[in-house]
Amino acid sequence: MSGSSFGSRFVVTTWGESHGKAIGAVVDGCPAGLPLCEEDIQAMLDRRKPGQSKFVTARKESDQVQILSGVFEGKTTGTPISLLIPNTDQRSRDYGNLAEAFRPGHADFGFDAKYGFRDYRGGGRSSARETAARVAAGAIAEKVLSRLGISFLCYAKSIGEVEAKDFSADEIFRNPFYMPDREAAQLAEKYLNQCMEEGDSAGGTVECRVTGLMPGLGEPVFEKLDAVLAHALMSIGAVKAVEIGDGVNVSRTRGSENNDGFTTDSQGRTIPLTNHAGGILGGISDGGELFLKVHIKPTPSIRKPQQTVTRNGEPLMLEISGRHDPVIVPRAVVVVEAMTALTLVDALLVHMSSRMEFVEMFYEKNMRAAPLRSDSQN
């Protein structure tokens, strides 16, 4: 496969450039019969929309998603769901030396090296705008999962040097950084104001927790659940590290500290006693809470002058003017959630055929089943 598709059964393909006519996604393999409307998707999309605080780009994009196919009478049909988000703010402008310069920290040089030239308008295909298509697709994945009782909690753990110490799920949606700690959010605001004054930018971390997952998801040995999650998350532009469970800390601990013992719950089911593993053991979900963390680099577009060269090899001191997000983290939170949801729903659909008893039960039940009446689908 070429690089714009993700998943093996629930497959999302994204397309579009920052300043083209539109961006979009095609979701193939979504199970039929899922109630779905544009509002379901819009709600999640609104969480990454630009212009929601002074810390995210002022670009005016309404980011209104349209469903062009794959839904009939309010339910998914099992065929590809085409999602389109028009680019409304694509007025032609003067890109000045940005068309020729390789911006440090951006994909400009990489695209030129790979393809020989690039769509330089606003970063083209490498723009973070592409992630809007992922979020739209992820909203569908998350809706599938939510009907199974699986729920997500995704938030900014740190902004620059400011780390959330406290954890309040309610607080997450009350501050512009999606931090679970009000005090930390206030410190982050100060920290970012200082960055902006200096014409600089900040990084940060995002954590994601998922509850309600059945044990058994993930395919040994190369499609382990944590391997695919790492793939999904590292494919988000600014992510430079991915941790599962205790992550980087495991390298300094002892086996007796890191191992999670097992016990049984009140219904006699096996559950982990602790959760250093982050809900994934041997690449397979263990029924515990999924816990992962990503590290996001500072926004590469900064006002401070930077040394670089043009496509022709001429040296250049680049100063990037205009408004830019001083931090990517707040808008990345929902992207991390979307990529996690896409990974989990795919792993689940693949897992359904992993045992003969599942296959036999399915076949016996559906072997000659008459089609369902439309009204019995909900």
Add this chain to the structure above:
Amino acid sequence: MSGSSFGSRFVVTTWGESHGKAIGAVVDGCPAGLPLCEEDIQAMLDRRKPGQSKFVTARKESDQVQILSGVFEGKTTGTPISLLIPNTDQRSRDYGNLAEAFRPGHADFGFDAKYGFRDYRGGGRSSARETAARVAAGAIAEKVLSRLGISFLCYAKSIGEVEAKDFSADEIFRNPFYMPDREAAQLAEKYLNQCMEEGDSAGGTVECRVTGLMPGLGEPVFEKLDAVLAHALMSIGAVKAVEIGDGVNVSRTRGSENNDGFTTDSQGRTIPLTNHAGGILGGISDGGELFLKVHIKPTPSIRKPQQTVTRNGEPLMLEISGRHDPVIVPRAVVVVEAMTALTLVDALLVHMSSRMEFVEMFYEKNMRAAPLRSDSQN
């Protein structure tokens, strides 16, 4: 695809269990005409062989690889290369309660949850023994890359709390931990001796550096080079975190510190001024040194008693007797190198068709080319 294959063009499929008859790999898509013999593979395989020091398992496995197909008259034919490594040390034994107990930190529970039962002999498919097949395949990948001038340096950065401060490439192969710092290696030995005395185990980190890479490798947006590397590395059993370039540190830095500027080399080619990105920018190799790091958890098999349950839900205090590696890191070094090589060779082969000018040049040159004489292949 089910989970035992990796790659899109240079594809490796591994198979086999710890105590089955053999393990192996099939490599499909290796370019034809590569000189290859069993010794090429054996050399890399020997680097992860058990029994090389008191810190790795005493299991007697000669790990002799056989090439069963895909090589003719000393060269790869372009068709699948089947590699087989017999399991010589598979005497039947008494597994005692290991057949029933869920060992903490192991995949036992996950496999049972997924498949309903499992091959409990020595971990079955989830045993680290599976990685021998990856290393055998990786040796072929690395040979392809070495002919293009691409070279690898992979080593243990830390063992438990002991971190290498110094860096000597020569030292790496002089101590049993593959550490680039002699003094650190000595401290690591002490640290591990203490772990063993306490019936405990240690984690650590592995770093990998690759030089000679052309810019342009990696496919936006989901098959970014760093995304596929993260996938490859996280699929190694005990890895719990993957970092590219500055990794986790990027979240605390400023854009002005993290961005790598550009300059030109003496031949007028664009090169990065610094390498915080680790050789990958926007998911595409930038011609700089590739740098990555993984965090490995402590060996889960420890002598210390651990609380767990059996398949039937009965509580159990488990004491795992016998010899076990007190640390996975030294044997993981070559596995990290193998997975990195497999990822890079695949990215390279896919990249070859990314521009019309490449396609046109290829077609013109080979459109009606007569087959080459066998003796002109070297």
Add this chain to the structure above:
Amino acid sequence: MSGSSFGSRFVVTTWGESHGKAIGAVVDGCPAGLPLCEEDIQAMLDRRKPGQSKFVTARKESDQVQILSGVFEGKTTGTPISLLIPNTDQRSRDYGNLAEAFRPGHADFGFDAKYGFRDYRGGGRSSARETAARVAAGAIAEKVLSRLGISFLCYAKSIGEVEAKDFSADEIFRNPFYMPDREAAQLAEKYLNQCMEEGDSAGGTVECRVTGLMPGLGEPVFEKLDAVLAHALMSIGAVKAVEIGDGVNVSRTRGSENNDGFTTDSQGRTIPLTNHAGGILGGISDGGELFLKVHIKPTPSIRKPQQTVTRNGEPLMLEISGRHDPVIVPRAVVVVEAMTALTLVDALLVHMSSRMEFVEMFYEKNMRAAPLRSDSQN
């Protein structure tokens, strides 16, 4: 992969239903630097447009394609090309019993059996309208191939019982059936008029010839060129048989008749003496003309009453009113061409990395190549 994508390197994903808002395709993996505009695609699309003669549906669809992404300054960028064709003739109407009845020869029952319900408007996803998206994508594939000197000739070999005896390439585009024989075309017209009078429909055959192909395309053993072509062609709704070269006739011939000997051309290159194989030997192109043939069933929608049942199992004599194409063949010609082109371009891109000498030559040449200037791409 779910079912709406085709190809491994040059990948097309189609979406959309007959009476939804639009249909479309995403083409991922098209080499960068191909000059491309909407007119290039429109020209091929116009060949399957409805309403061009009284023998094809009168549905008013202008079928105007829009390129939404992947093209910049008149050239492909290497990133996904999103193609959109609005459905202009999608007025709401009364579908009467078509919403409930399983139309014989249509996918109605299959979709209900699979998904539990279906978009019944005009056949929904199973409508032949979906093939417009394939043709749009195929136009890009064909443009890539045409720049390499590869050309297509695709035509109707027979309509019902009327078979073309003569062959004139010029004649193909002079009659509404794309037949290469004027007299046969006139007989076909009479035959179809009779079918229409009787409220019935006719089948037919399409042949496709491709010249200029290099030898070596196709991947043993499951991705043989003929295997993938058979896949591509049988995926066209009404196709029930695929023949390569002498096709069904090979089963009655002798080896001495069917084998193609070899000779050399004036430049000393190996070429086949005859072409019973149809340009593919052992699943690999042999440099001869590619020749294939598909058999297309009669249009299933007919006026004659047919016995069927509803979703609820009630028996029904179905009479399908309204205008329907009495034959699918003329509009299928360009679809066969498109699917053939998509298969060939994918096989070519994959083949580029099949020899070490190709890889080494590529790497040496492009290892540190500076990005090309945009204006040197043409």
Add this chain to the structure above:
Amino acid sequence: MSGSSFGSRFVVTTWGESHGKAIGAVVDGCPAGLPLCEEDIQAMLDRRKPGQSKFVTARKESDQVQILSGVFEGKTTGTPISLLIPNTDQRSRDYGNLAEAFRPGHADFGFDAKYGFRDYRGGGRSSARETAARVAAGAIAEKVLSRLGISFLCYAKSIGEVEAKDFSADEIFRNPFYMPDREAAQLAEKYLNQCMEEGDSAGGTVECRVTGLMPGLGEPVFEKLDAVLAHALMSIGAVKAVEIGDGVNVSRTRGSENNDGFTTDSQGRTIPLTNHAGGILGGISDGGELFLKVHIKPTPSIRKPQQTVTRNGEPLMLEISGRHDPVIVPRAVVVVEAMTALTLVDALLVHMSSRMEFVEMFYEKNMRAAPLRSDSQN
């Protein structure tokens, strides 16, 4: 994917050359808990074994399959099943001009054109011997299907000009051609004796019927069940045409003749009235009997002199001495069956996640299910 793998969920990868050490297959994605032993596979493999009559090659190959992984305590574990068949008759010999000549009708030229050289011993990778690995894998697929009540009937419909008129399922296994008509088998024997006397060979056709299939298998639009079957069957070396249902005859019929009406069976389930479609409508199984037919070319190795060239372009009159099958058909019967089974089991596993109601039912039932006891699996 490179070319040696087939399937998306139940994936088979084959490897090996005619005169290498062994051939084999890796089956990944087989559901866990299927009782499986070597005899299950051997029984199917024996049906294509050489040396069973004077009409198939006298090569002495016992074709004893070994299961190297993926089965534990008599049941599949869900992890890759590695199958190995040693090549016992691989004595070194003098290949004479076969190493240099391009044999007409063989893949020799194609492999040289693609890879630059080839393993010329007995056809190397392009030998029909490779199909033994497919049959071994197909035996596993067929065992999965048989447990669901799906059964196969596969036979030779014609040998050269001799066509079976009668149909007796019992007769199929009573004659060396697997023909369902005793008289035809006797005529075929005469026909082949004549071919052999003349140093020539014959083609033929194979038909396959499958009953017990549930409706709903196949993924629109590119992974239609018939499209994937065509792929699977055309990937068998000597197949040059594939027909589904009425196949090539549909092109001459009318819609009123070709359409299959629907009715309901005694249990109120929808079933087709006739079966022109061959059990697949709109690319999805319709619950009717699956019916397909392939056309197989005459064995290319013949004693009669043939004009060809060497790798160096020197003209040559080639006479292929030694014993060769005068017809491929009898041994192809079981290969057709194997490829059909592989296609169907994959389509079934993929289909299991096509509706939300299936997903929800599965999740609810297995969400926290304790692992099954080993002894409850049968």
